[in-house]
Amino acid sequence: MITVLDWLESTAAKFADNIMCADAKKQITYADFVKNAQAIGSFLCKYEKMRQPVAVFMDNSVEAWEAMLGVVYSGNFYVVIDALMPIERIKNIFTTLRPVAVIVDEKCQKQAAKLGLGQDVYDYEQIVQTSPDADKLQAVREKMIDADPIYALFTSGSTGVPKGTVLTHLSVMKYTQWYAETFHIDENTVFGSQTPFYFSMSVSTMFSTIYTGAKLVVIPKQLFSFPVKLIEFMNEARINTIYWVPSAMNMIANFKALDEHRLPFLKTVLFAGEAMPTKQLNYWRRHLSADTLYANLFGPTETTDIAAYYIIDRDFRDDEPIPIGHACRNCDVFVLKEDDTLAGADEEGELCVRGSFLASGYYDNPEKTGEVFVQNPLNTHYRDMIYKTGDLVKYNDRGELVYITRKDFQIKHQGYRIELGEIETAVSAVSRVYECACIYDLERKLIIIYCSGQNLTSKDILLGVRDRLPKYMLPNKMFFLENMPHNANGKIDKKMLQKIYENEMQK
Known part of the structure; x- marks a missing residue:
């Protein structure tokens, strides 16, 4: 197999009439999915371009996924744009991207017009009617190689300008094989998809579905505000595998929704994207069947999705962090100190990754690419690129990697170096706390929770953390919200908390 398209067609040949994807409005078989993707690809072939970006400006849906693979059939790579992003952010992305075409659905047409995206904006409903052109598609395939880009995902940048991480067929395929084999994904798997298609976690579910013949069910976003209805939906869809951000899992735990409602089909619970509060994980473990597999996955978009993982194999106290474990197969991770030497036992350092999971870099941003995709300092003999994640980790006494914090979440307070993540872990274990997040007021030298x-x-x-944190790490100010703000990916929105705090201080 050379590309993801070979996987798709092979799987569709085996499971032609099986449902591949379902959302709130429609469902589609593997055979019809391939037909529609090839129709879109045939339309885009008119540009006679390859390895160029095409934007998919659509809601999370069956149609959006068809459009994404349709772009790939044309020999180009897709970039999914979140319609709910601020207009200025979308404009910044398009300024960097300069896509050759934009595919929209009916809902996003008006917003696309407001943005002034140009003439090459096409309605999905129209271009999917194109008759597949086997000759054009074959001519494109003959020129494709596994090092070609398949997509770019835009993540936030430290300068305020989004970065477009470019991934290849090879990276996606190597990663997907590990994911599917490790978590026993096959044609009997029914994914309950929580993450949007512009978020790297969706890569795992989408491409392992293509690889194995699984079924992907897009869970309506609004259900994550109604835990009982969410559980009912999951049972009706017979969802047996989830891969969610912890905030989504926390919602069910905080409302104690599993006390009276069961998830009998659910057998695999995977989570990533932010630290999983152990108290809420323990709630899930008490309420699902004993043979349920739980795993903490860890990695950035720049490693396709994940670089390290830990399958839960023992009990943890509510105030004990869950390890991120060990490297995925065919992926090398190691911990470097500031002097570019290996960290020893119980020494903090930056997590670095090497191997075929790595992205090609950032689209049209060689400066930022050169900052984090660098020559392995442990090897000076030949080209050996690594990605410096910016995540601080260390090994515990079991030899497992433990996440500490982001480098930019580390502060100096009262002369001490403090990880804000450690404070969050302690506070999250306090009784009756649903969610928490810590920020730092550098000007006033205050720890804010x-x-x-x-x-x-x-x-x-304060009573709950006094035995867990030294005095210099105790929060100086505490604020209580009815609900924590979350970003479009479902993570706690710390930038929004920073704005809330600044507004509070101006009163």
Whole structure:
């Protein structure tokens, strides 16, 4: 197999009439999915271009996925654009990207017009009617190689300008094989998809579906505000595998929705994207069947999705962090100190990754690419590129990697170097805390904690963490919200918390 398209066609030949994907409005078989993707690809072949970006400006849906693979059939790579992003951010992405074409659905047409994206904006409903042109598609395939890009995902940049991470067929295929084999994904798997298609976690579910013949069910976003309805939906769809951000899992745990409602079909629970609070994970473990597999996955978009993972194999206290474990197969991870030497036992350092999972770099951004995709300092003899993740980790006494914090979440307070993630872990274990996040007021030298929960007071927090944190790490200010803000990916939105705090200080 050379490309993901070979996988798709091979799987479709085996499971032609099986449902490949379902959303709230429609479902589609493997055979019809391939037909529609080839129709879109045939339309885009009119550009006679290859390895160029095509934007997919559509809601999470069956149609959006068809459009994404349609772009790939044309020999180009797709970039999914979130229609709910601020207009200025979308404009920044398009300024960098300069896509040769944009595919929209009916819902996003008006917004695309407001953005002034030019003439090459096409309605999915029209171009999917194109008759597949086997000769054109074959001519494109003969020129494709596994090092060609398949997509670019735009993530936030430290300068405020989004970065477009470019991934190849080879990286996606090597990663997907590991993911599917490790978590026993096959034609009997029914994914409950929580993450949007512009988020790297969706890569795991989408491409392992293509690889194995699984079924992907797009869970309506609004259900994540109604835990009982969410559980009912999952049972009706017979979902047996989820790969969610912890905030989505926390919602079910915080409402104790599993006390009276069961998930009998669910056998695989995977999570990534942010630290999983152990208290909420323990709730899930108490309420699902004993043979359920749980795993903590860890990695950035720049490693396709994941570089390290830990299958939960023992009990953890509520205030004990879950390890991120060990490297995925065919992926090398190691920990470098600031002097570019290997960290020893219980020494902190930056997690670095090498191997075929790595992205090609950032689209049209050689400067940023050169900062983090660098020559392996442990090898000076030949080209050996690594990705420096910016994540601080260390090995525990079991030889497992433990996440500490982002380098930019580390602060200096009262002369001490402090990881904000450690404070969050301690606070999240306090009784009646649903979610929490820590920020730092550099100007006033204050540690700030934001919490949501049940009838919480500052006294509850301080009493709850006094045996877990030294005095210099105790929060200086505590704020309580009915609900924590979340970004489009479902993670706690720390930038929004920073704005809330700044507004509070201006009063």
